Amino acid sequence: MRWDLAVREAAVLGEGPTWDPVTGRLIWVDILSSRIHTYAPSDGRRTVMATEQHVGAAKPRAGGGLVVNLRDGVGLYGPDGGFSWLVRDPVAGRRANDAAVSPDGALWAGTMRYDEAPGGGTLSRIGPDGTVTEVLGDASVSNGIGWSPDSRLMYYIDTPTGRIDVFDFDGQLAEERRPFAAIPATAGHPDGLAVDGEGGVWVALWGGGAVRRYAADGTLDLIVPLPVRCPTACAFGGPDLTDLYITTARVGQSAPHPLAGSVLVLPGAGRGLPGFAFAG
Template identity: 75%
Template sequence: MSAENAGLAVRERAALGEGPTWDAAAGRLIWVDILSARIHTYDPVSGNRTVMATEQHVGAAKPRAGGGLVVNLQGGIGLYDADLAFSWLVRDPAAGRRGNDAAVAPDGALWAGTMRYDEAPGGGNLRRVAPDGVVTEVLGEVSVSNGTGWSPDGRLMYYVDTPTRRIDVFDVEGERALNRRPLVRIEDGAGFPDGLTVDAGGGIWVALWDGAALRRYTSEGVLDRVVELPVRRPTACAFGGAGLRDLYITTARVGLGSSPPPLSGSLLVLRDAGQGLPGTPFAG
């Protein structure tokens, strides 16, 4: 298997770049810098960028169906309307805990993860947040809730709790995820699984924190592609751009000392990587 290489999309010095998401309505990529409390956007056609500060650490930002964003914050789930006026949808602060990665399910609900700042085992969870703000805990006692995605037919959900070194798979029945079992185990020395995305062929792409790579696994858990990266800490990936053919990759500088690899914290891209799935905006 030959390795592929990604290039630079946006040079940035994000402390903890995360959560890339293609906003089809606006033709732009959205991602966050969690620890700098910033939401970034990038239009790959014009090159235009925006950066917006949030009042709390922001684990994820996703488009809303009516415009604006839903955000997974330190103290709960917030909403920005199309004019960027802010309101709380769910307010549930907990000392030492913050929001982390999140994803919008095919039915328009937000599945939002949390974790403790000290990454204490079992200190976080994964919750389903309905458009009306009703919260259902899907998983408790999670350590570092990360990548979440669904198969093209919506019948399976993939999930990463990073310290387990696994990608797990669930059966989806209505609003529930059932029958958790391991699909992929990342071997020692290859890094830790972080954010993920699912492509139109059902393949699961996962960023390997401390592994300097992305990997694609088939829906049967077979490794079939490796993308080597010029950074040590990739965090997540998402398809975007014309035809959803380009794979964008967020990266981090945090914890790498005063001289990390030069592109650490930048947004990278693998051109013509495959075919992404259209995203679903949050219905609230």
């Protein structure tokens, strides 16, 4: 399986790729540059929007616009670009990180401390009405989130654990956390993930220069080496959801690869799952 270049960019910390089927665009963020990017593979058109705070994730809303996981909480952009806070909860030294929309239209939003202090982050469910339910209060670097094809399992990564964990999922709360796959430190650190139509879990390996696919039973199925040292997250996109887009980062590297910070793609990597739009 061979990678290709989708978007040449010098993002400091590219993250959170998400396919928006309504607009036919890939949405992704540069966390530390406070930017939301979009890319349309059909014609190559790109947009860049600045946010007032570091932005961990941006996801489509059912009525148009975006829900964004920001440093001080969760905000909403309307179809006209207007902004409002849905949840505002600033904590000194803490910022937003990865997030995902569950099958019921809620946002599962992670946080972490800038210094990555153990236990300094959270994972919370944000309902469409702004109701916040803290699910995990002792995360360190809350990262990848995804659901199985039947929505009965939720996968989750707290990067320093070196694992992909899995929960039974009942639509509201994730319970019975258990290991799904362990990644040896020599291979890199698990970051963002994507689930395909066969229940396979793809994970970007920060510092490992690769993405891995684990089969639905947790066994390692595929390793795809990449030219950059720090891929951050992956998502299926394109009209048939068969292309795997991979965001990457430059931060913390004295001599980053020329493509670090760009978006890479694995054409025809598999059959992805349709995403969900935030219901608020």
